[in-house]
Amino acid sequence: MALYDPYRHDMVAVLGETTGCLALPNLRDKMKHHPEGYRILQERPCIRLSTLDMARLRGLPDGTLGREYVRFLEDNKVSPDTRMPPKFVDDEELAYVIQRYREVHDLMHTLLGMPTNMLGEVVVKWFEAIQTGLPMCVLGAAFGPLRLSARKLQVLATELVPWAIRSGRNASCILNVYYEQRWEQPVESLREEIGIFPPPDIRVGGRAPLPLPAPLPVQVAGPQRTRRSPAAMLRLAAFAALLLFFRVSLELSWAQAIPALFIFYLGSGGWDFFLIFIKTIRRDVTTGLVLLRVKWQVWRHVREKNTIAKIFQKTASKYPEKTALIFQGTGESWTFQQLDEYSNQVANFFYSQGFRSGDVVALFMESRNQYVGLWLGLAKIGVETALVNSHLRMEALLHCITISNSKAVVFGVEMMEAMQEVQPSLEKSIHLFWSGEASSESALPGAKHLDPLLQTAQRHQPTPPDKGFLDKLFYIYTSGTTGLPKAAIVVNCRYFRMSSLVFYGFRMRPDDVMYDCLPLYHAAGNIVGVGQCLLQGMTIIIRKKFSASHFWEDCVKYNCTIVQYIGEICRYLLNQPYQEVERQHRVRMALGNGLRASIWQEFMARFGIAQVAEFYGATECNCSLGNFDNNIGSCGFNSRILPGVYPIALVRVDEDTMDLIRGPDGVCIRCKPGEPGQLVGRIVKSNPLQHFDGYLNQSATNKKIAKDVFTKGDAAYLTGDVLVMDKYGYMYFRDRTGDTFRWKGENVSTTEVEGTLSRILNLTDVVVYGVEIPGIEGKAGMAAIVDPENSCDLEGFASELKKALPLYARPVFLRFLHEVSKTSTYKFQKMELRKQGFDPALVKDRLYFLDSRQGRYLQLDKAAFSRIQSGQQKL
Structure with a gap:
């Protein structure tokens, strides 16, 4: 990527450090032999937002270095904070030299008058190549033109490159200027002092080179010669x-x-592969180093028998007074020491109550600081926590508590009513504890108020259990094909791997502040989000529930630098009316999954987000992906150069049955670039990064494993998701297959909903599937119901659904038909139903849609269909 795309300064770090073995010492020597350069080397100033007085620089006169530098940053929407610190240069002085070069790169744009488009970046790279001798600058200058049009190439070759080379040769070393003390100096004066010739009078795209006016046509004098x-x-x-x-x-x-x-x-393989190599080598090397780093740390933790709780204790010792968690709902702020002490109280209390390593406690509450402290404290004594979805009720809730063999349930006061509904069906031996403020009259009979009990518990570190990195940490429930949620096993290693790959892959920092409005019973909110706090020392802002109207207000209030999202969140934010606060934040990265390519750039541009950190992965999967280089629309990639390094693949499936298609040898057929297929990951039991831990239910585990996928005799994890890969290895999400789909940020089990609807409708045949709605992420649930006699009472049906299913799982559309086609094995054939969707022009059966305002089903005619398609009808 550094070779093909030199303006991606965040993607050239490793190349610069690993190939600068000759150039960096030379630059250091130049600085040592220059008075100003020597002072810079001694004082080691850095150019960051935290060290810049932006208000003062904005107030300087036009034409001064400070004013033009700020104008460059704002016009091009770049930030000095995006420069990566050196990771692969051992010598301290040389590390500072490469860091200083990165920091003054934007100042070179300012002095040279070049914007951050491709043409401008290539020109700056030519100047820097002559100045520094760094191989990465030479490569960027040579390969950058691959993306330029013929006209721009002509301008580059005839005007800009000759000027950049002459200026680079004539100028003194750019690292020998103490720019922080030159803010008030006019740009023209500084150019003259350094020895940079005035830029050619040509507009190169975006803002014109300083201080140049309108574009001039490029004329070629004299007779034309063959080019x-x-x-x-x-x-x-x-x-x-x-x-x-x-x-x-x-x-x-x-x-x-x-x-x-x-x-x-x-x-x-010739020129085509050569171009792929040029475009992807940087990306692949950088990500490969991240994988090696995480893999090495995993093996170290396995060898030392560490756990997430032990790693957190080291984090808490490192940052005792730093803020760890802030709960937006109450403003309650916990330092790392307070979180450590609270979790110790949880551990010591439950240990005193007879809970031991291997026991299970169900946690059923909304997101808040105590949620983290509770499961973390239980982990300190080896107790495994079952993180129950706070939206579940009745049978589904009882199922989650039962299948995990929970010895106790800790629930929030807000879940009191839900627990009252299932208490009669619970085993009498299950202990019940509630947390929060409530009157004694409303408390659940037999349940104990946990908060006062914890206040009297000991705060010392408990005796660590005999558990290691490959042992169970907690369970996260995912939508099940058996009709009810499945408990996915999360071992300590998986928690660490998911969190660390995101941290290092997307170049996060411990001083980042993350806004986490996702539920903590999900992997995204708990592992990807809270994991950065427990493992890396990051501050996390917890919000109980996403609010589009208060989102940016919260980000400004808490100085957030990273926000978490699911695709729907981005769309909800874009649907909000413009507010000044939406551009007053410090957010540099949006982290999540499900952002559609159609709104990707609009989201970044409107809110000033420099990086969208899109990833793909399920709680239990062994083939996660990361879009580490901000490639629009992609959810990640796999190397085309060395595909075996990360053993994943897209394999062909039958679109009607979703069965794997195999070749004559019985092995799955891999998809070619541009061909959709199911994503699979090879299971390697000896490698913690490729292992599949499965579910508590062995039958559910077996359904996610296929044999003879890559080679004869192997095993692979089936994601159930259809993706497509381009020729560079970038993956794009296409569809969620099988028995689940995603709606309103939740995975919906079609089997579970089918079972519930069938029971309500006296065991009639029901088929549930997801249908797409233009402009809306995920798929809306649609139920095809066999009702030949037109006997369904819609009012009563809607009322029963409210009691039985959470809002996100209730079908948005209903289709009543005489019969449903089945396969020879009595499976419902959903493909044709999916294709027909909810269009009354295609479907002659009775159609209804759920009006969210009225809470009832209304007839879906052509007028209603038009309103839904245009986004006028709220669903």
Whole structure:
């Protein structure tokens, strides 16, 4: 990516550090032999938002360095805080040199008058290549033009590159200028002092080079001569740059580098693979290093028999007075020491009550600080927590408590009514504890108020259990194909892996502040979100429930730098009327999944978000993906150069049955680029990163495993999701197959809903599936109900649904028909029903939709269909 796309400064860090072994010492020596450079090397200033007085710089006169630098940042929507700290340079001085180079890169744009579009970045790279001698600058300058049009290539070759080379040769070392003390100096004066020639009078896109006016046409005087085609020029430039890369990085002689390049070209598959290599090598190397780092840490924790609780204790010791959690609902703020002490009280209390390692406690409450402290405290004594979805009621709630063999249930006072409904069906031996404020009259009979009991508990560290990194931590419930939620096993290693890959892959920092409005009974809110607090020392803002109208207000109030989302959240925010507060925040990254490509850029542009950190993964899956380089619409990638490093694949499936399609050898057939297929991940029991821990129910575990997928005799995890991969390895989400779909941020089990509806309708045949609505993320539930006699009472049906299912699981559309087609094995055939959807022009059966305002089903005619399609009808 660094070679193909040099303006992606966040993607050139590793290349710069690993290939700068000769250039960095040379730059350091230049700084040491220059008075101003030596002072910079000694004082080591840094250019960050925290060190810049932006208000003062904005107030400086036009034309001064400070004013033009701020204008550049604001016009191009960039931030100095996006520069990565060095990770692969051991020498402290050399690490600062490469860091200083990164920080002054934007100042080079300001001095050279170049914007951050591709043409501007290539020009700056040519200047920096001459100035610094860094191989990554040379490669960026050579490969950047791959994305330019023929006209821009002509401007680049005839005007801009010659000027950049002359300026680079003439100018003094750019690292020997103490820019922080030159803010008030006019740009023209500083250019003259350094030795940068005035920019050519050509507009290069976006804002014109300082201080230039309108664009001038590029004229070629004299007789026209034959020119090479842009494609030929690009090939020559690419080969020359790669030849230089082999020469410098591998320390080969020219006689060795030339045949090495030739062998590489032939062995790689020719020019197409060569372009793929150029575009993806940086991405693949960077991500490979992240995988190696996490894998090494995992093996270390396995060897040392660590747990998440033990790792958190180290985090708490490192940041005792730092804020760990803030609950938006009450403003309650906990430091790491307070969270540690609260979790110790939880551990010591439950240990005193006879709970031991391997026991299970169900946690049933809404998100707040205590939620984290409770499961963390239980983990400190080896007790496993079953994180129950707070929306579940009746049979589903009872099922979750029962299948986990919970010895106790800890529930929030807000769940009192739900617990009253299931208490008669619970085993008498199950202990009940409630947390929160409530009157004694409303308390559940037999339940104990946990809060005062914890206040009297000991705060010392409990005796750690005999558990290791591969042992169970807690359970997260996912939609089940058996009709009720499945308890996915989350071991300590999985929690660490999911959280750490996100942290390192998306280049987060411990000083980030994350806004977490996702439910903590989900992996996204608890592992991806809260995990950054427990493992990395990040501050997390917990909000009980997402609010579109207060979202940016909260971000400003708590100085958030990262926000979590699901696709629907982004759309809800875009649907809000404009507010000034939506551009007053410090958020640099939106982290989540499900953001549609159609609103991706609009979301970034409107709210000023520099990076969308989109990822793909389920709680239990072994084939998570990450869009680490902000590629629009993608949920991640797999390397096309070395696909075996991360053993995942897209395999062909039958679209009607979703059965795997196999070749003559019995092995699954892999999809070609552009061909949709189910994502699968090879199960490697000896590798914690590729292991599949499964569910408490062994039958449910077996259904997610397929044999003979990659090779004969192997096993692979089936995601049930259809994705498509482009030629560069980027993956794009296409569909959720099988028995679940996603609606309003929740996974909906079609089997569970079918069973509930069938019971309400006296065991009639019911088929539930998801249908797409234009402009809305996920799929709305639709139920096809066999009702030949037109006997269904819609009012009574809607009333029963409210009692039996959470809102997100209730069908949005109803279709009443005479019969449903079945397979020879008596399975409902859903494919044709999905294709017909809810369009009354295609469906001749009776159709109804759920009006969310009235809470009842109304007839779906052409007028209602039109309102739904246009977004006028609220669902």
